[in-house]
Amino acid sequence: xxxxxxxxxxxxxxxxxxxxxxxxxxxxxxxxxxxxxxxxxxxxxxxxxxxxxxxxxxxxxxxxxxxxxxxxxxxxxxxxxxxxxxxxxxxxxxxxxxxxxxxxxxxxxxxxxxxxxxxxxxxxxxxxxxxxxxxxxxxxxxxxxxxxxxxxxxxxxxxxxxxxxxxxxxxxxxxxxxxxxxxxxxxxxxxxxxxxxxxxxxxxxx
Amino acid sequence: xxxxxxxxxxxxxxxxxxxxxxxxxxxxxxxxxxxxxxxxxxxxxxxxxxxxxxxxxxxxxxxxxxxxxxxxxxxxxxxxxxxxxxxxxxxxxxxxxxxxxxxxx
Numbered sequence: 001x002x003x004x005x006x007x008x009x010x011x012x013x014x015x016x017x018x019x020x021x022x023x024x025x026x027x028x029x030x031x032x033x034x035x036x037x038x039x040x041x042x043x044x045x046x047x048x049x050x051x052x053x054x055x056x057x058x059x060x061x062x063x064x065x066x067x068x069x070x071x072x073x074x075x076x077x078x079x080x081x082x083x084x085x086x087x088x089x090x091x092x093x094x095x096x097x098x099x100x101x102x103x104x105x106x107x108x109x110x111x112x113x114x115x116x117x118x119x120x121x122x123x124x125x126x127x128x129x130x131x132x133x134x135x136x137x138x139x140x141x142x143x144x145x146x147x148x149x150x151x152x153x154x155x156x157x158x159x160x161x162x163x164x165x166x167x168x169x170x171x172x173x174x175x176x177x178x179x180x181x182x183x184x185x186x187x188x189x190x191x192x193x194x195x196x197x198x199x200x201x202x203x204x205x206x
Numbered sequence: 207x208x209x210x211x212x213x214x215x216x217x218x219x220x221x222x223x224x225x226x227x228x229x230x231x232x233x234x235x236x237x238x239x240x241x242x243x244x245x246x247x248x249x250x251x252x253x254x255x256x257x258x259x260x261x262x263x264x265x266x267x268x269x270x271x272x273x274x275x276x277x278x279x280x281x282x283x284x285x286x287x288x289x290x291x292x293x294x295x296x297x298x299x300x301x302x303x304x305x306x307x308x309x310x311x
Contacts (some may be wrong), residue, residue, distance in 0.1 A: 030287035030291065034294035035294065037297075037298055041294070041298030046305060078233070078240065085258055086226060154271050186276045190269050193265050197265040198242060205247055205261075206254055
């Protein structure tokens with residue numbers, strides 16, 4: 001694949017796909033996302049089956065959930081998805097500095113989302129909605145917490161990639177990693193769309 | 207994967223890349239879809255079945271926007287990506303229906 005390294009030292013068009021390794025990484029990552037879909041699917045299936053099983057005297061979804069905080073979290077995550085798109089666009093233009101800045105914004109928004117989620121869970125536990133309170137609470141924390149863990153992993157992953165790019169620059173090895181991390185971040189947002197729809201909004205409806 | 211190879215044409219205009227306008231439009235669309243979903247539930251006076259269907263349609267549209275434009279699934283060379291995700295979705299649907307059926311019927 002040496003034909004793709006240019007004499008002027010510029011990266012080829014779409015550097016993440018310029019090498020066989022890069023293309024394999026992207027393909028492998030899509031198959032991984034297929035597996036992740038199944039993982040989240042099992043948790044959604046469990047939640048949907050158990051969401052009305054609150055037991056006696058325990059808070060129901062309708063009593064518990066506060067939509068404004070969920071709306072803010074949704075807005076933050078959606079915006080972070082857009083900033084990660086901007087980061088990948090900067091990557092395609094070989095603009096390293098703007099790319100790093102957009103990635104930092106993405107990580108910051110991801111951390112903000114996590115902060116909100118921690119606050120939310122803390123609040124729920126105070127309302128008497130612990131992990132073992134009911135089948136509803138267990139399946140709720142497992143599903144939403146699993147998503148939160150993915151956000152936390154993404155924040156750590158992208159932070160490490162920022163550090164690596166600062167040290168090694170943008171090249172045919174680092175570009176596929178950054179592209180794949182972008183895919184991961186969008187996938188997290190896609191899962192959140194289903195969580196706010198199925199868990200929160202449908203929980204409020206009945 | 208043949209579609210992933212950069213063509214000569216591609217290399218000639220190699221740093222001519224897509225603008226960000228399309229992504230900003232996707233973002234605004236996603237925001238509007240989210241807003242409709244939240245507003246319908248917060249208003250709280252709409253028929254339950256209708257709300258469920260509306261919520262799922264809003265979620266479906268938003269996921270389509272994100273996957274097609276932001277995850278580049280509309281670009282060429284994404285056949286395996288589509289197969290990978292669709293097989294995941296197929297298993298998920300089977301599982302959700304099975305879990306509900308097993309638990310409650």
